Amino acid sequence: MTTAERLHQILAYAEVNADHTEAVLHLEDGSRLCFCHRVDERFANALGPEAAEPGVAGEILSSIQKFRLNRKHLEIFFQDASRWDEPLR
Numbered sequence: 001m002t003t004a005e006r007l008h009q010i011l012a013y014a015e016v017n018a019d020h021t022e023a024v025l026h027l028e029d030g031s032r033l034c035f036c037h038r039v040d041e042r043f044a045n046a047l048g049p050e051a052a053e054p055g056v057a058g059e060i061l062s063s064i065q066k067f068r069l070n071r072k073h074l075e076i077f078f079q080d081a082s083r084w085d086e087p088l089r
Contacts, residue, residue, distance in 0.1 A: 002078070002080055002081075002082035003060065003063045003078040003079075003080050003082050003084075004076070004078060004082035004083055004084040005082065006060070007025070007060055007076070007084050008084065010027050010028045010029070010056060011025055011026070011027060011028075012026045012027060012028050013026050014026070014074070014086065014088055016069075016074075016088040016089070020069065020070055020071045020088065021036065021037055021038045021069070022034070022035065022036050022037075022069075023035045023069055023074050023088055025057075025074075027055070027056055027057055027060075028056075029049060029055045029056050029057075030048070030049030030055065031046060031047060031048045031049055031054060031055030031056055031057035031058070032046070032047045032057055033045075033046055033057045033060060033061060034046070034047060035067060035069050035074060036069075037067070037068070037069035037070070044061060044064055044067060045061065046058040046060070046061040063078050063079050063080065064076055064077070064078060064079075065077045065078055065079050069088075072087065073085055073086055073087045073088060074086055074088050
């Protein structure tokens with residue numbers, strides 16, 4: 001199973017702010033992948049269900065090669081050459 005397939009399987013729901021510069025992917029274990037893409041600012045981080053542990057979001061984060069967030073979608077490229085591309089509403 002690729003990382004993109006795994007993410008699709010464990011994704012509970014996604015949120016995006018009104019101007020599509022921040023997105024949060026909520027995963028089944030309660031952890032979250034957070035993305036920010038603004039002018040001069042781009043980062044992704046993992047927040048776990050417990051403050052000290054990033055959960056499965058930390059595992060997914062470690063395999064992210066790059067990402068793109070815009071009004072059309074969140075696109076994530078992984079080190080295993082898989083790609084996750086979903087429209088965010």
